[in-house]
Amino acid sequence: MEDSEQTNKEDILKLPRKRFFRQRAHANPFSDHDLIYPLKPEEMDWSPFYPKYFSKNSKDNTKKIDFIDVGCGYGGLLVALAPLFPDKLILGMEIRSKVEDYVKQRIDALRAQNKDDLYQNISVMRMNAMKFLPNFFEHGQLSKMFFLFPDPHFKRKKHKNRIISPNLLAEYAYLLKIGGLLYTATDVRELHEWMVEKCDNHPLFERIPDEELNDDPCIRCILHETEEGKKVARNKGDKHFAVYRRIQDPDE
Amino acid sequence: MKVPYHLIRYSNDCIAAVYNNKIKIKNLSTKETIELNQDETNKTSIRSIAFNNDASILAVASDDKKLKFWDVKTGKCLSIKNTPKKVNSIVFENHGKKILIADGFGDVYSYSVDEEDEEKESLLGHVSMLTDILLSKDEKYVITSDRDEKIRVTRYPKTYIIHNFCLGHKEYISKMQFIPNNNNLLLSGGGDDYLFLWDYINATIVQTINIKELINETITKNNLTLIDSYNVKEITTYSKENLVAVCFERLPVIFIFEFIENKLSLKYTVITENLILDIAFDNQGRIWITNFVDENTKETITILSKFSPVEYDTKEELIFFKNTEECEKNDINKYMTVENLRKEVLDAKKAQQELQEDIITKKQKIE
Numbered sequence A: 001m002e003d004s005e006q007t008n009k010e011d012i013l014k015l016p017r018k019r020f021f022r023q024r025a026h027a028n029p030f031s032d033h034d035l036i037y038p039l040k041p042e043e044m045d046w047s048p049f050y051p052k053y054f055s056k057n058s059k060d061n062t063k064k065i066d067f068i069d070v071g072c073g074y075g076g077l078l079v080a081l082a083p084l085f086p087d088k089l090i091l092g093m094e095i096r097s098k099v100e101d102y103v104k105q106r107i108d109a110l111r112a113q114n115k116d117d118l119y120q121n122i123s124v125m126r127m128n129a130m131k132f133l134p135n136f137f138e139h140g141q142l143s144k145m146f147f148l149f150p151d152p153h154f155k156r157k158k159h160k161n162r163i164i165s166p167n168l169l170a171e172y173a174y175l176l177k178i179g180g181l182l183y184t185a186t187d188v189r190e191l192h193e194w195m196v197e198k199c200d201n202h203p204l205f206e207r208i209p210d211e212e213l214n215d216d217p218c219i220r221c222i223l224h225e226t227e228e229g230k231k232v233a234r235n236k237g238d239k240h241f242a243v244y245r246r247i248q249d250p251d252e
Numbered sequence B: 001m002k003v004p005y006h007l008i009r010y011s012n013d014c015i016a017a018v019y020n021n022k023i024k025i026k027n028l029s030t031k032e033t034i035e036l037n038q039d040e041t042n043k044t045s046i047r048s049i050a051f052n053n054d055a056s057i058l059a060v061a062s063d064d065k066k067l068k069f070w071d072v073k074t075g076k077c078l079s080i081k082n083t084p085k086k087v088n089s090i091v092f093e094n095h096g097k098k099i100l101i102a103d104g105f106g107d108v109y110s111y112s113v114d115e116e117d118e119e120k121e122s123l124l125g126h127v128s129m130l131t132d133i134l135l136s137k138d139e140k141y142v143i144t145s146d147r148d149e150k151i152r153v154t155r156y157p158k159t160y161i162i163h164n165f166c167l168g169h170k171e172y173i174s175k176m177q178f179i180p181n182n183n184n185l186l187l188s189g190g191g192d193d194y195l196f197l198w199d200y201i202n203a204t205i206v207q208t209i210n211i212k213e214l215i216n217e218t219i220t221k222n223n224l225t226l227i228d229s230y231n232v233k234e235i236t237t238y239s240k241e242n243l244v245a246v247c248f249e250r251l252p253v254i255f256i257f258e259f260i261e262n263k264l265s266l267k268y269t270v271i272t273e274n275l276i277l278d279i280a281f282d283n284q285g286r287i288w289i290t291n292f293v294d295e296n297t298k299e300t301i302t303i304l305s306k307f308s309p310v311e312y313d314t315k316e317e318l319i320f321f322k323n324t325e326e327c328e329k330n331d332i333n334k335y336m337t338v339e340n341l342r343k344e345v346l347d348a349k350k351a352q353q354e355l356q357e358d359i360i361t362k363k364q365k366i367e
């Protein structure tokens, strides 16, 4: 009994190794009937995700998720942001279950290694972010959304699978606060241009000129701390990014 | 045996009934009739239709992804458009010059009635099959429902602004309908145990109606055949008496609710002679029912004129609709369109298909 508890603890303390968690590179966002999601945001129990900030069945849970990392992959951004925004709750959403498993273990290990509240503000969930965001978040709840190195879906017919699209931007605009920020990054020039075009054309988003982003600590994280960002650097590839602000429409 | 009418719609004195690729339209006050043939060459089946407000134009979408606008008076085809995907629901703007369509891929486009070559406009999209679309009377909101339990309220014409989501359904939604004489309520139904009455502007649930209970009671009381699941087929309204009628697949029952004191209360339960394929209220408060046709069916369409005790209307009015096409046998499953929206049904079908493909590839390997 004691023994197994011991190994368990040790397991948690050890950071997981990525190679045990590899999975097919691309997920199909249209087949997801085994996902579990709440009927609406009020019904979501966040306590398993952020045990320091939420208690089960308690009405006085006042905290809300502030940032989401859509398609968080192996969680590099979450880990980098956690100490930078200690009072913000940050959620990574990832559709591939093995990848999500890895991130979960990574966060568990980091929490166990750090006795203070460090890393209590980040968590991960297996979810199809193209379909179910409104089940989790309310109108104007989020202050940052990250879309980093998303799957490029090169074929024209697959453009509908792209995570930045005119239709989905309407949904992201619905979830972001006025003034909230949407970050994109990619090493694929064609995808960068596509994302910029779609965001530029959306009346509820306005590009922030790159020069004005010098003080934003997130930029360094999205380019250097994500697994994809690191991989691109190793391969000496280009990295493109763009940041948009959610603006208000006079009719809103 | 006659092919049944699988769709029926009413607007401004005109009733349109659809079988296979054909439409019969009758103006109930002038008694004028007209027959339209949507697809003479391939005879593809018609999927959805909508009248404009004054019933001068009928928009018709068929399984071949063709969208046609018909002049109801002359029977002339005004224009033909190609849609990217199959169209599941159509709604006209008030002035009747433009329609919005909701398709099987989750997208909403607008098309203008005339100008043949004018491009469609993309308005919004869900990442899920769309099942129904409504445009509020003031044209400030477009409301779309999908296979993944969601009703979305979007601003119109600024469709880049999502107004809210009406979340509460636990299964797919098949139909939505505005409550008569009211500007902010709509009723929705689908594969759920409940119908939901929404204040769609504030995304709040005003009332839920337990149809599972209602149906089970009705089945027991009337000795009807049990059914496995409840799937809302159609919701139709009659504004003069604030009535809302709902029917289901595989069930010979119509529930008629009255909207009174800000609530829907069940006023009549009508047991019909046949299984129902579609229903529509006309402006005299009668319900036109299109019947599934088997050995025991006498009429392809019946008109329900009184609900308690039940009375059916003169056969005279129906002479024009009496004949469709002859066929050997009608397969009820062919006409059950909404129950397939259930995830477990679709998943089971997909699994079966994959299994079949597996077997085929294995066979090929062996060979």
Ligand SMILES: C[S@@+](CC[C@H](N)C(=O)[O-])C[C@H]1O[C@@H](n2cnc3c(N)ncnc32)[C@H](O)[C@@H]1O
Pocket: A025, A026, A027, A029, A070, A071, A072, A073, A074, A075, A076, A093, A094, A095, A096, A099, A127, A128, A129, A130, A131, A147, A148, A149, A150, A151, A163, A226, A227, A228, A229
């Ligand atoms: C190329 S990876 C980038 C990962 C990470 N953002 C990074 O920069 O290292 C894209 C990730 O998005 C995930 N993904 C794709 N579609 C998704 C969806 N609809 N919902 C959630 N995650 C998705 C994929 O499984 C994949 O892990």
